[in-house]
Amino acid sequence: MVGIVGYGAYLPRYRIKAETIARQWGADAEAIKRGLQLTEKTVPGQDEDTITISVEAARGAIQRAQIDPQEIGAVYIGSESHPYAVKPSGTVLIDALGIGPHVHVATNEFACKAGSEAMYVAYSHVKSGEMKYALGIGADTSQGAPGDALEYSASAGGAAFIMGTERVAAEILFTHSYTSDTPDFWRREGEFYPRHAGRFTGDPAYFKHIVGAGQALLEKSKLAPKDFTHAVFHMPNGKFPQEAGRRLGFTKQQLEFGWIVPLMGNTYSGSSPTGLAAILDVANPGDLIFMVSFGSGAGSDGFVYRVTEEIKAIKDRAPKVRSMLDNGKIYLDYGQYTKHRHKIKLNE
Amino acid sequence: MISPRYAREIPQRYQLVAARCTSCGTIGFPPRRVCKHCRGRQFEPTKLxxxxxxxxxxxxxxxxxxxxxxxxxxxxxxxxxxxxxxxxxxxxxxxxxxxxxxxxxxxxxxxxxxxxxxxxxxxxxxxxx
Incomplete structure (x- = not known):
């Protein structure tokens, strides 16, 4: 049996409300909240980035797995906001958590699906028998240009998953990936903010790939949507994952626990992985979980998980997603937000 | 901060690795070369x-x-x-x-x-x- 033996998530304490952003640009806050189906988003602290978020999420994963970090043979961090252009984020993480130095470390990039990509590669290493444990992380401090629709959703957070074969809490039964050349969202080298193709990001991009991967995964697994207790999809806003679920045949109830975007925003590479962590926080043995990520460019990774008895032993060993979403929030005004997000040009 | 000094301090800054004097057990953090209690010079690493x-x-x-x-x-x-x-x-x-x-x-x-x-x-x- 190969699957998740430990998981952890991390969300910063800082928040900004949709109203606060809308007020700055003279936009209609109620229309935006209704359209995007989100009310606020997480914002990284001035001392937080993809590396610190990954470290805290992975610390939770190790606490839950209760393994010797030295036994982890590979570490992959998927993000589109790695702090260094040249120097892998994982090099800092392994020294912070006592992993390695005998470990394979790499950085994954594939827009918002870099996290599920890291999870897939970690899972594949363990499945092949190459190593006992591998760590896959999705984390981001997402960028959205001031005044752009993305500014209401681009947020910060991430989740980490240790794959192994012993004391598995969520067995991975099936995977499927679906990829094509689709110019829906991109950021050119040297550009600070990403660009997107407006409505083209919907049907030809997000829905085509999520539904494409999802349908293939259902066929491969010979399972029907009604067989699943939970489902989670990439969450660029509140509306898209609900619609993707509807098109694949899932109900709102199946999406309920993983649909954390209204209070979290879009954590890009951390989006569906953090939704999965929120589901594992409440999952019961025997539950089937359906997950499909999406990364612009574009592609989707799908996973079918079966929760085991081990989940009961591990889920209370580290902070839960809902607790981080609901507690200890510090709200920012727009000026503080621009400082946190380094949107103000300063002299050296 | 220059790279050599930063790299040298990674264990204490990332993982709170302190130095325990093997003579008297006093913990020094940041790690010291001489024990402040017994002036011993032999240490073993310990995490705080x-x-x-x-x-x-x-x-x-x-x-x-x-x-x-x-x-x-x-x-x-x-x-x-x-x-x-x-x-x-x-x-x-x-x-x-x-x-x-x-x-x-x-x-x-x-x-x-x-x-x-x-x-x-x-x-x-x-x-x-």
């Missing part, structure tokens, strides 16, 4: 507890150059549960609500940047729990 409490604190309103954009911020002397004392910035907190005796936990954060193009320096800061 990450939980503790604030012994005293101050609010920095005029920071050093690399911290000037973070003001105002709190710096505290913290006593960890194992008795070791250290100084750390307290982050993610409402400054008005900080108190002596407040329970804290050390977490992994970015401490400073070596300019716009230099290395990023990580280490421990405290959060209130």
């Amino acid at each position: 507890d990450s939980d503790g409490k604030i012994l005293t604190f101050t609010i920095i309103r005029v920071g050093a150059d690399r911290f000037s954009k973070q003001t105002p911020y709190a710096v505290a002397v913290i006593e960890l549960n194992d008795g070791t004392r250290l100084t750390a910035q307290v982050t993610d907190c409402e400054l008005e609500s900080l108190e002596i005796g407040q329970k804290v936990r050390l977490v992994f954060r970015k401490i400073q940047e070596d300019g716009k193009a230099g290395i990023l320096c990580y280490g421990y800061k405290a959060i209130c729990v």
Whole structure:
């Protein structure tokens, strides 16, 4: 049996409300909240980035797995906001958590699906028998240009998953990936903010790939949507994952626990992985979980998980997603937000 | 901060690795070359507890150059549960609500940047729990 033996998530304490952003640009806050189906988003602290978020999420994963970090043979961090252009984020993480130095470390990039990509590669290493444990992380401090629709959703957070074969809490039964050349969202080298193709990001991009991967995964697994207790999809806003679920045949109830975007925003590479962590926080043995990520460019990774008895032993060993979403929030005004997000040009 | 010094201090800054004197057991943090208690020179590494409490604190309103954009911020002397004392910035907190005796936990954060193009320096800061 190969699957998740430990998981952890991390969300910063800082928040900004949709109203606060809308007020700055003279936009209609109620229309935006209704359209995007989100009310606020997480914002990284001035001392937080993809590396610190990954470290805290992975610390939770190790606490839950209760393994010797030295036994982890590979570490992959998927993000589109790695702090260094040249120097892998994982090099800092392994020294912070006592992993390695005998470990394979790499950085994954594939827009918002870099996290599920890291999870897939970690899972594949363990499945092949190459190593006992591998760590896959999705984390981001997402960028959205001031005044752009993305500014209401681009947020910060991430989740980490240790794959192994012993004391598995969520067995991975099936995977499927679906990829094509689709110019829906991109950021050119040297550009600070990403660009997107407006409505083209919907049907030809997000829905085509999520539904494409999802349908293939259902066929491969010979399972029907009604067989699943939970489902989670990439969450660029509140509306898209609900619609993707509807098109694949899932109900709102199946999406309920993983649909954390209204209070979290879009954590890009951390989006569906953090939704999965929120589901594992409440999952019961025997539950089937359906997950499909999406990364612009574009592609989707799908996973079918079966929760085991081990989940009961591990889920209370580290902070839960809902607790981080609901507690200890510090709200920012727009000026503080621009400082946190380094949107103000300063002299050296 | 220059790379050689930063790399040398990674175990203490990332993982709270202290030095325990093999003669008298005194823990030095940051690690010392000579024991402050018995002047011993043999040490073994030991990891400190990450939980503790604030012994005293101050609010920095005029920071050093690399911290000037973070003001105002709190710096505290913290006593960890194992008795070791250290100084750390307290982050993610409402400054008005900080108190002596407040329970804290050390977490992994970015401490400073070596300019716009230099290395990023990580280490421990405290959060209130």
